[in-house]
Amino acid sequence: MQATQTLQAKYELPAGDKRFIGWHMLFGLIALAIGTLFGPLQAFEHAGWDLYPIIRPLFRSYYQGLTLHGVLNALVYTTFFITGFFTLTMTYGLQRRLRFPVVNKVGFWMMVVGLVTAAIPILLDEATVLYTFYAPMEANWAFYVGLTLVVVGSWIEGFGFYFTYMAWRKQNPGIRTPFIAFGSLVTMVMWQFATLGVAVEILTMLLPAALGLIPGTDPQLARTYFWFTGHPLVYFWLLPAYVSWYGMLPKQAGGKLFSDSLARLAMWLFLVLSVPLGFHHQFVDPGVPTAWKYVHAVLTYAVFFPSMITAFTVIASLEYAGRQNGGKGILGWITKLHWSDPSVAAQLFAGILFLFGGIGGITNASYNINLVIHNTVWVPGHLHLTVGTAVTLSFMGITYWLLPHITGRKLWGRKVALWQAWTWFIGMIIFSNAMHVLGLLGAPRRTPLAQAPYVPAEWIPRQIQTGVGGAILLVSAILYFVVVLKTVLAKRAAPADVPEIPVAEAMRDPQLTPAWLDRWAPWLVATIVLIIIAYGPQLIAQISGMQLTSPGMRVW
Numbered sequence: 001m002q003a004t005q006t007l008q009a010k011y012e013l014p015a016g017d018k019r020f021i022g023w024h025m026l027f028g029l030i031a032l033a034i035g036t037l038f039g040p041l042q043a044f045e046h047a048g049w050d051l052y053p054i055i056r057p058l059f060r061s062y063y064q065g066l067t068l069h070g071v072l073n074a075l076v077y078t079t080f081f082i083t084g085f086f087t088l089t090m091t092y093g094l095q096r097r098l099r100f101p102v103v104n105k106v107g108f109w110m111m112v113v114g115l116v117t118a119a120i121p122i123l124l125d126e127a128t129v130l131y132t133f134y135a136p137m138e139a140n141w142a143f144y145v146g147l148t149l150v151v152v153g154s155w156i157e158g159f160g161f162y163f164t165y166m167a168w169r170k171q172n173p174g175i176r177t178p179f180i181a182f183g184s185l186v187t188m189v190m191w192q193f194a195t196l197g198v199a200v201e202i203l204t205m206l207l208p209a210a211l212g213l214i215p216g217t218d219p220q221l222a223r224t225y226f227w228f229t230g231h232p233l234v235y236f237w238l239l240p241a242y243v244s245w246y247g248m249l250p251k252q253a254g255g256k257l258f259s260d261s262l263a264r265l266a267m268w269l270f271l272v273l274s275v276p277l278g279f280h281h282q283f284v285d286p287g288v289p290t291a292w293k294y295v296h297a298v299l300t301y302a303v304f305f306p307s308m309i310t311a312f313t314v315i316a317s318l319e320y321a322g323r324q325n326g327g328k329g330i331l332g333w334i335t336k337l338h339w340s341d342p343s344v345a346a347q348l349f350a351g352i353l354f355l356f357g358g359i360g361g362i363t364n365a366s367y368n369i370n371l372v373i374h375n376t377v378w379v380p381g382h383l384h385l386t387v388g389t390a391v392t393l394s395f396m397g398i399t400y401w402l403l404p405h406i407t408g409r410k411l412w413g414r415k416v417a418l419w420q421a422w423t424w425f426i427g428m429i430i431f432s433n434a435m436h437v438l439g440l441l442g443a444p445r446r447t448p449l450a451q452a453p454y455v456p457a458e459w460i461p462r463q464i465q466t467g468v469g470g471a472i473l474l475v476s477a478i479l480y481f482v483v484v485l486k487t488v489l490a491k492r493a494a495p496a497d498v499p500e501i502p503v504a505e506a507m508r509d510p511q512l513t514p515a516w517l518d519r520w521a522p523w524l525v526a527t528i529v530l531i532i533i534a535y536g537p538q539l540i541a542q543i544s545g546m547q548l549t550s551p552g553m554r555v556w
């Protein structure tokens with residue numbers, strides 16, 4: 001193992017691979033820049049500072065903006081960033097080039113074509129169906145074709161990773177898969193199972209209906225297909241952040257990965273448990289029997305287990321780092337975690353807010369309490385702690401070493417980047433707290449609240465608070481893009497100023513990790529069996545009772 005680790009330090013990503021990763025980042029960050037712009041607009045609207053009339057010539061409605069916000073941030077930015085980041089973690093983790101770079105290139109450019117194909121109808125206000133595109137709302141067919149191409153493109157990039165892994169495995173029998181590559185592979189496999197839901201939904205219902213080939217859709221079945229994908233989607237966003245928290249952040253903070261075995265076990269459990277939970281998004285759907293909602297609620301609690309493993313292992317790794325840096329006492333190590341490194345600070349803040357996101361998640365998953373917060377602004381309050389912070393702020397932190405590394409630059413404005421992390425953290429606390437409370441007071445989500453005639457006085461201070469949080473987040477987003485642009489547009493730096501790729505060593509030689517934690521078959525079988533048990537009976541029942549009778553609607 002010592003040998004692999006020294007090798008790891010020597011492997012240099014070839015220039016072509018750096019450029020390929022850079023293309024992913026370019027598209028991902030453009031999506032984030034445009035998508036995030038609407039977040040503050042929505043927050044301001046909630047506060048009564050309505051700026052939509054000003055942008056009306058370009059964007060027709062609050063809902064067109066909200067569609068762009070959800071699709072570009074949650075679907076496009078994440079998918080491009082993740083496939084790009086994994087190109088790095090796969091090749092650098094395995095210390096070799098992609099086995100068939102052309103496969104990954106085909107996948108990537110298919111995603112780009114898909115993005116453009118879906119973006120055109122959204123920008124023309126022909127696909128204002130939000131990022132969940134619930135039937136019987138009907139978008140222009142190009143929207144569905146575009147989304148399909150993005151998903152299939154990401155699958156092809158996944159196949160490229162599998163070929164790369166198989167080639168590595170042949171040359172390295174018996175060696176534990178290096179963790180950052182391992183975590184990336186598990187994530188892609190999970191994603192391929194998960195996206196079968198939307199693939200079937202689009203290809204058998206939404207697209208044929210949009211093309212006029214079938215008279216209508218079955219909204220209940222469509223929702224079931226959607227949430228088959230929609231829940232594990234959140235793990236597709238989160239697991240890459242976990243790859244960094246487990247496998248990279250400890251190194252940046254000055255320590256080691258506390259337990260390679262626990263890290264792998266958590267990843268496997270996420271693979272097995274991510275998909276069969278979707279009905280927890282459908283607690284109020286009349287077409288799903290209560291017993292199945294209950295089964296999915298219980299399985300959702302099971303995910304709490306790998307989440308706790310993650311919290312324990314990541315915190316233990318960080319504690320070790322803090323003590324290595326001279327931290328003393330029960331909590332003294334926390335102050336020694338390289339908080340002045342913006343990449344570290346961003347990821348630590350992301351992790352801290354994720355603790356609250358996790359607690360809120362348990363609330364959402366609890367059948368009866370869910371009825372209180374369902375479809376209220378509590379839900380976006382929650383998801384900005386998870387995808388909006390745990391994921392996005394971690395990815396921002398990652399770009400603070402990744403972009404300099406692949407472009408051969410020095411990070412521009414460390415202080416500014418540090419301010420960016422702090423302002424996201426503070427802005428998000430203010431924003432998300434307001435949204436959670438407003439939700440408990442009954443304010444609906446996906447509603448331009450300033451125009452609602454029913455707003456009671458008790459909502460108003462929280463609506464203002466939402467706007468204040470949104471303003472701080474806007475400042476943070478601007479700081480982020482200034483740092484990114486100034487960094488990538490700067491002159492090439494001396495090699496010593498260009499950050500290395502941080503890979504955390506495990507405290508114990510990974511060769512001592514039990515072999516069953518590096519073997520695919522049992523986990524793949526468990527995943528498939530659990531999906532069949534949790535979804536099989538309901539899919540059979542709903543498909544055999546399917547009625548394609550709801551005509552497509554344009555509600556905008």
Ligand code: HEM
Nearest residue numbers: 039040042043070073074130380388392445446447470473
């Ligand atoms: C500047 C920071 C941001 C602000 C101020 C913000 C604000 C908001 C607000 C107020 C809503 C609720 C709209 C409504 O229910 O009517 C919302 C929804 C949403 N946001 Fe953000 N957001 C920000 C960044 C992000 C980021 C970075 C992501 C993900 C990467 C994200 C993902 C979402 C999603 C998925 C929704 C739900 C959309 C829907 O209901 O269809 N947001 N955002």
Ligand SMILES: [Cu+2]
Nearest residue numbers: 230231280281
């Ligand atoms: Cu869920």
